[in-house]
Amino acid sequence: MLTAKAFWQYACEKYAQPEVKKACLFLQDSYQAQVNIVLLAMYMGSENSPLSGQHLLVLHKHVRHANETIVAHREARRSLKEQDDKKYQLALQQELRMEQALQKELIAGLKILPCSNASSYAQNNLLSSALNEYVEGLMAVYAGLQKHNQGDKRLQAALNILENV
Numbered sequence: 001m002l003t004a005k006a007f008w009q010y011a012c013e014k015y016a017q018p019e020v021k022k023a024c025l026f027l028q029d030s031y032q033a034q035v036n037i038v039l040l041a042m043y044m045g046s047e048n049s050p051l052s053g054q055h056l057l058v059l060h061k062h063v064r065h066a067n068e069t070i071v072a073h074r075e076a077r078r079s080l081k082e083q084d085d086k087k088y089q090l091a092l093q094q095e096l097r098m099e100q101a102l103q104k105e106l107i108a109g110l111k112i113l114p115c116s117n118a119s120s121y122a123q124n125n126l127l128s129s130a131l132n133e134y135v136e137g138l139m140a141v142y143a144g145l146q147k148h149n150q151g152d153k154r155l156q157a158a159l160n161i162l163e164n165v
Contacts, residue, residue: 004104011039023158050126053133
């Protein structure tokens with residue numbers, strides 16, 4: 001059974017891996033992907049319930065406001081790093097609780113998804129295909145993004161890392 005607690009544990013374990021963290025942050029910084037959605041795609045794949053890129057885009061919209069709140073909090077926290085370690089650590093703990101709440105919302109949001117077409121992907125590229133479709137959808141939604149193409153070697157490298165974790 002899919003639970004927010006199991007997803008949180010999975011996400012913490014995977015994100016602790018330096019190559020996963022680097023790939024997730026690349027997708028976030030270069031394509032405005034939400035790291036928690038990337039981690040959810042990985043988690044769902046590990047549970048044999050893969051999501052399509054369309055599903056990821058629906059979830060992206062579903063938690064957009066909560067994610068914007070976390071991003072604003074993260075920026076404020078980072079400004080504390082050099083000023084006050086105690087306040088920085090407190091802000092970091094608050095941010096982790098916000099991330100956990102967002103993950104609960106994502107698990108709840110799985111109920112709003114239309115029927116899956118993820119099974120139409122080649123079995124060995126489910127995650128990579130879904131994440132690539134998600135990134136392409138984000139590029140269409142956020143017209144201000146620097147134009148990248150599907151052949152972007154850094155994007156393909158990031159997707160390969162996440163596919164093979």
